[in-house]
């Protein structure tokens with residue numbers, strides 16, 4: 001006989017098996033995303049003597065820092081912060097790793113400010129992103145920003161830690177007033193003042209095709225989000241986008257240092273794109 005007996009479908013073990021199969025499946029491990037394109041540019045702008053911004057681009061970690069302080073202190077603060085991240089970037093795989101590195105960066109900036117009177121009181125913003133699995137992990141302090149462009153729509157994923165944005169959130173200012181407010185570049189959270197920083201952390205769902213942009217306020221102070229969206233959407237490559245963002249920010253006045261870091265995600269393990 002080749003046909004199975006009816007009893008084989010009703011024996012207890014089989015019933016148990018079927019019941020198990022109707023339970024929700026375990027979440028399938030997400031396909032990893034990898035960085036398939038990246039670009040970064042920093043420009044002094046038209047009004048400042050020095051460029052106090054720094055940036056960092058690694059295999060799956062990215063950061064922008066905008067330093068403040070007298071003399072060369074701002075430059076030192078931002079570069080100390082991104083170097084601390086760079087050193088550990090290859091060993092960072094998840095949100096905790098990014099957070100740990102960001103705290104280390106904060107400690108390094110603070111220590112340098114204490115050790116050398118020339119750098120006393122220096123501070124810097126830090127916006128950092130780590131591609132981890134199918135997510136982008138973020139650790140952020142200050143008024144540099146992270147955006148995601150998906151399907152032609154640009155979305156800001158960070159809140160500015162600044163007096164003006166705080167007043168804006170509390171309804172004390174309009175967008176128009178905020179844009180020209182004399183205190184608009186005063187930040188309420190930064191690396192340098194304390195050994196530890198209360199970083200804003202986010203875990204962002206990401207997908208192949210997403211473009212992420214990290215930038216300093218020298219870009220966002222000069223260009224409205226709509227214009228950034230158009231420039232990045234219409235660019236032929238991320239290098240092209242970076243160049244056009246800097247050019248347009250300078251064309252709009254270039255009042256501050258301008259830094260842009262862009263990366264695009266694709267499906268698949270990073271090893272596949274080495275070719």
Ligand SMILES: [Mn+2]
Pocket residue numbers: 066216217218256257
């Ligand atoms: Mn700035």
